[in-house]
Amino acid sequence: MIKYKDKKWMYLVIPFNASTGPLSTLITLQIISLGGNAISVAYVISLSNAVLIPASMIWGFMADRLDRKKQILISFGGTALPLIFMPLANSIPLIALNYSLITFMSTASSTPFNLLVMESAEKKHWGQLFSRFSFLSSLGVLIGLIVSTFLVIILRIYEIEEILGLTVLATLIAGLKILPKPIVTFERTAILHHKESFLARMIHLPMMFLHLPNLHNFKMFSLRRLLRKPINYIPLLYIGIVIFYISSGIFNTVYPAGLYIKGLDKAEVLSVITVGMIFQILGFRFASNLLESRDEKRLAYISLILRGSSYIILGLFAQLFLGIPILISGLIFYPLAAGIAFSIFYSSSTTLIFKIVGERRQGTGLGVYSTVVGLSMFLGSLLSGYITHFISYGIDFIIAGILLIFDSFLFRYLEEG
Incomplete structure (x- = not known):
């Protein structure tokens, strides 16, 4: 009732x-x-x-x-x-x-x-x-x-x-x-x-603990297991998600600051982020329909290429331009990365995790997943500051994009057992 x-x-x-x-x-x-x-x-x-x-x-x-x-x-x-x-x-x-x-x-x-x-x-x-x-x-x-x-x-x-x-x-x-x-x-x-x-x-x-994980739970990442199909499916899926969150931390942590430093005013910075959010809402609506007819791993692969390519293009613009070109590129490629690509990847990867924790030991699976996600977000955001400070904003964005392109091939390689 x-x-x-x-x-x-x-x-x-x-x-x-x-x-x-x-x-x-x-x-x-x-x-x-x-x-x-x-x-x-x-x-x-x-x-x-x-x-x-x-x-x-x-x-x-x-x-x-x-x-x-x-x-x-x-x-x-x-x-x-x-x-x-x-x-x-x-x-x-x-x-x-x-x-x-x-x-x-x-x-x-x-x-x-x-x-x-x-x-x-x-x-x-x-x-x-x-x-x-x-x-x-x-x-x-x-x-x-x-x-x-x-x-x-x-x-x-x-x-x-x-x-x-x-x-x-x-x-x-x-x-x-x-x-x-x-x-x-x-x-x-x-x-x-x-x-x-x-x-x-x-x-x-993106973190949920049913109980505290211990070191034994992380044995799935041993080299012997990582190199053997199909038992390497779960650790490789987790590693793929780890790379995604490290890349997201590298990019997202300093992207608003990069827009501001590259000549946009505060309202323009918020406008770019707002347009990205609009496309993210639309993307989640679109992604739910895609998941009903397409393979999750294939969707994750395509979305990572789209997100990674958008990051690289934004990085190139940040390296070469100031002002209006930064605003225009942000209004085009940031919504693609943070809106469409993010929503498709997040929906497909979370569905893959749901299948794992639904079929296996739930507390262990979620504990390991939540720990590696949390550490990845922390590491990515920390790295972003040093990359940007000692090199440049553009290189920071490009590195984030290259990580996602590499990650896309990892998802293409995944084979469920």
């Missing part, structure tokens, strides 16, 4: 995601405005990425024990306060600490929101409800980017962050009234038994 007839609580993700969606770009621009460089940006983003691993562990375990409504409200409150007090963070180290706290607290709502969706309808309606939830979440990010693009013309960045904090605070107040108290409690393992729930959960946070 349907547990909650009123689904108004789902609309809370719009203002919440509108407040957190544009933050990484705003933080990057704020650091550059304070005199920081690519290494400063990389340190701040890397610290935030490092926080994701313990955050996904702690809040995941809490989701099995804590009331859904309470954990979501804690997430709202813990995200609102650092944003509201962002004007007091007038140095890069304070911004780094504040942003990491925001990352830690905003992560708390990912799992309980997904479980609340599952508790809100009969199983046969989960696909439709998760599709709606994902759309509302993406819409929130898009609204946040659009609003920030206009506000940055007339306000300082810390003032925009303060407005975003007040928006989350208003969402918290609304949540006190419209968030339902759970009638039935689902454990997190229920997410793994339904493709739509798993995809929606991993889009919000």
Whole structure:
């Protein structure tokens, strides 16, 4: 039976995601405005990425024990306060600490929101409800980017962050009234038994721990196993995803800063990121239809070539031009990379992971996957600062693209056993 007839609580993700969606770009621009460089940006983003691993562990375990409504409200409150007090963070180290706290607290709502969706309808309606939830979440990010693009013309960045904090605070107040108290409690393992729930959960946070992994779980990466088909399928799939996240960290960490340094103003930087988000929303709609008729490995291969080629072209433009050519290339190739290619790769690779954890030891498979993803995001964002600072933004983007081209051939090689 349907547990909650009123689904108004789902609309809370719009203002919440509108407040957190544009933050990484705003933080990057704020650091550059304070005199920081690519290494400063990389340190701040890397610290935030490092926080994701313990955050996904702690809040995941809490989701099995804590009331859904309470954990979501804690997430709202813990995200609102650092944003509201962002004007007091007038140095890069304070911004780094504040942003990491925001990352830690905003992560708390990912799992309980997904479980609340599952508790809100009969199983046969989960696909439709998760599709709606994902759309509302993406819409929130898009609204946040659009609003920030206009506000940055007339306000300082810390003032925009303060407005975003007040928006989350208003969402918290609304949540006190419209968030339902759970009638039935689902454990997190229920997410793994339904493709739509798993995809929606991993889009919000690509890490999920059912228990802490140990060194024995990583024996799958031994050289003896990597060289033997078909038992090398799982470790090679994980390695392919690791390369993807390292490349994404290398590119995404400094791309907004690169746009700004290469002559765009803050509104133009946010405009490029916003167009990328629009195409990402459209891409996820498109990808779901593709997955029904095409092989996931083939789709991943094609999307990696598209993303890698776009990165390389953006890198060449960054090496050779300033100003208008950077804006035009960004509006064309960034949406291809961050929108279309990302959505297709993410959907296909996550579907491949879903098949693995659904058929094998779930806790071990997810623990290893989440650990290597978290470390890859951290490593990629850290490398980006040094590559950019000691070489150039253009070379940074080109290196990210070359990694993806190599990764595409790895996915072409994959053979499932």
